[in-house]
Structures are given as C-alpha cells and as structure tokens.
Amino acid sequence: MSIEMIGKQIAQLRKEKGVRQETLAAYVGVSTQAVSKWENGGLPDAGLLPKIADFFSVSIDFLFGRNVTDYRDLQSALIDKVNDTPIERRFRQVFNYCWDMERALMDDRHLIERNSIEDYEKEIDANAQHYSSILTDFGFTRMGVANRLQYFLIVPEMKDTEAAFFNGIDYPAFFRDFSDADVFRACVFLHKRESKHAFTPRLLVKHMGVTLEKSDEILKTLSKYRLIDSTQIEMDDETQTVYRFNPSPSFVALLIFAREVIDTPSIFCYHTQQRKKPYLG
Numbered sequence: 001m002s003i004e005m006i007g008k009q010i011a012q013l014r015k016e017k018g019v020r021q022e023t024l025a026a027y028v029g030v031s032t033q034a035v036s037k038w039e040n041g042g043l044p045d046a047g048l049l050p051k052i053a054d055f056f057s058v059s060i061d062f063l064f065g066r067n068v069t070d071y072r073d074l075q076s077a078l079i080d081k082v083n084d085t086p087i088e089r090r091f092r093q094v095f096n097y098c099w100d101m102e103r104a105l106m107d108d109r110h111l112i113e114r115n116s117i118e119d120y121e122k123e124i125d126a127n128a129q130h131y132s133s134i135l136t137d138f139g140f141t142r143m144g145v146a147n148r149l150q151y152f153l154i155v156p157e158m159k160d161t162e163a164a165f166f167n168g169i170d171y172p173a174f175f176r177d178f179s180d181a182d183v184f185r186a187c188v189f190l191h192k193r194e195s196k197h198a199f200t201p202r203l204l205v206k207h208m209g210v211t212l213e214k215s216d217e218i219l220k221t222l223s224k225y226r227l228i229d230s231t232q233i234e235m236d237d238e239t240q241t242v243y244r245f246n247p248s249p250s251f252v253a254l255l256i257f258a259r260e261v262i263d264t265p266s267i268f269c270y271h272t273q274q275r276k277k278p279y280l281g
Contacts, residue, residue: 009063011039013056018119027055057081098152102143105134106270120269121146132270137277144256145269151256161280177221182210186218187227190245191252198242219243227251 014024021035028035028044028051038044044052053060078097085093099117115123124130124146132143139156158164178184186204201215210218222228228243 005065006043006063007038007041009065010035010044010052010056013058014039017056017116024052024055028052054084095150095152098143099145101154102132102134102141102152102270105141106272117146128267129265130267130269131265132268133265133272134270135273135275137275140275140279142257142260149256149259151253153257157277165280174225177224180218180221182208182214183218183221187222187251190222190227191247193245195245195247198244200240200242 010024014021021039022032025032025035028048030048034042034044049060049063053063056063082090082093096117120130126147128146129148130145132141132145134141137157139154141155142151142153144151178187185208189204189207201212201219204210204215204218205212208215219228219230223230226246227248228245230241230243232239233242234240
C-alpha cells in the first residue's frame with residue numbers, strides 16, 4: 001500500500017469505531033478540517049502518527065497498511081498499553097482484551113474479525129444477558145458478555161482436582177451456613193455498606209429486623225469465614241464488642257456463578273463444546 005493510502009486507513013478505522021471526525025481531531029489536537037483532508041488523500045504530520053495509532057489501538061505499521069505480527073514482546077506491550085490507559089478505564093480495557101482472547105480461543109478467523117465488545121453491546125437489549133463459553137479438555141472459559149452483568153473466567157486444566165477443590169475443605173458446612181436466609185441477607189447487606197464503618201450487633205437488628213440473639217449468631221457465622229473482625233472497647237462504663245466487615249470479591253463471584261446454576265444461560269454469542277473429560281476427574 002502506498003503512503004497516500006494512509007488516509008483511507010484512517011477513514012476506515014474511524015467508521016469501524018463509529019466515531020466522528022471531530023472526536024479524532026480533538027484527541028490528536030488538530031482541526032476537523034485536517035482529519036477530513038487526511039481522509040481525502042492528505043498526509044498527517046509524521047509526529048501525529050503515534051497518537052493516531054493509539055486512538056485506534058493499532059500499530060503505526062497498520063496505519064500504513066502493513067499487517068506486521070511480532071510476538072517477541074507482546075506481554076510487555078500489553079502491560080504498557082493497560083498502564084497507559086486512564087485508571088478509570090483500565091478494567092474496561094482489560095475486559096475488551098478478555099473478549100478478544102475468548103474469540104481467539106474459538107479458533108475461527110471469521111468470528112475473530114467480527115465486532116468489538118462495544119459493537120456487540122449496541123446490538124442487544126440494555127437489560128439482556130448473553131454468554132460465551134469455550135469448553136475443551138485443556139480448560140474452559142465462562143464469560144458474561146453484556147449488558148446486565150459482565151465477567152470473565154478462564155480455568156486451565158487442573159493437574160489435581162482433589163488438591164485444588166477438596167483437600168481440607170468442608171463444602172457441606174459452608175452451604176449449610178449460607179443456606180440460613182438471615183446469614184445470606186446479612187452478608188449481602190454488609191457488602192452494600194461501607195466497610196470502614198464499625199458496627200455492633202444492633203446494626204443488623206435495626207436494618208434486618210432480626211433479634212439481638214440472631215444477630216449474634218449471624219456475626220459468629222461470618223466470623224468463621226473471616227468476613228468480620230471484632231474488637232473489645234470500653235464504652236459507657238462497660239465492655240462492648242465492635243465489628244468491622246471485610247468485604248470479599250469471592251462472595252460476589254459466588255453470586256455470579258450461583259446465578260448461572262439457578263438461571264441456566266441460554267443465549268450464547270460464542271459456544272463450543274469439545275470437552276470429553278469430566279470437570280472434576
């Protein structure tokens with residue numbers, strides 16, 4: 001591709017991203033007329049090429065039409081790209097990469113080149129929940145794509161499932177504890193509350209309508225799983241127990257995947273079932 005074709009690359013990328021010339025111009029620091037000129041055969045200043053490439057998340061080689069693949073320092077480049085992303089957008093950026101990895105695992109070039117996660121989100125209802133899952137004997141993925149709840153799980157095949165899941169872990173006791181509706185509701189309530197604020201058992205009495213005796217029982221159960229810490233303080237001429245909550249992302253993840261068991265996923269954007277091995281074999 002000749003150097004004069006760089007404007008066509010910019011125009012194509014901009015249309016694929018669904019952004020206006022004004023948006024690109026503001027990001028690069030030029031006028032809208034300059035962008036229009038590029039797309040009609042003009043050439044950007046060489047010093048602007050890195051910023052244009054960053055805007056579209058492509059290489060400068062790609063702007064010139066050169067499809068160059070160099071995997072030698074891919075990990076460092078990925079880390080740098082995430083670090084260079086504003087902190088409020090980093091998780092979104094990483095989730096986009098998870099979407100790319102999910103499609104790459106499908107091993108289908110047509111699907112891989114299909115659309116971005118943003119494009120997919122626009123195609124479905126705002127309250128929809130779609131999924132993706134790659135199931136093989138080498139591992140599996142589970143992905144909540146959009147729009148209600150998004151997440152990504154990848155599990156490489158385990159060498160020893162007994163050691164990974166069962167050694168020293170009393171699952172029945174855990175599920176018995178959290179099958180108590182009040183224990184479960186308390187855990188949800190405390191995860192919605194700012195954890196830095198200390199509290200007494202009366203907090204659960206006030207907000208959940210349980211008895212003080214039940215509140216003590218709930219806090220004892222949560223202490224068992226280190227979800228709360230307690231300390232003794234002197235107040236009003238008596239010793240009181242004060243608690244602090246330790247929020248756990250594992251509890252949120254538990255809700256995510258419990259939901260999948262309860263409300264079985266039915267709409268998949270990508271799904272491949274190639275697995276023959278048992279999951280806990």
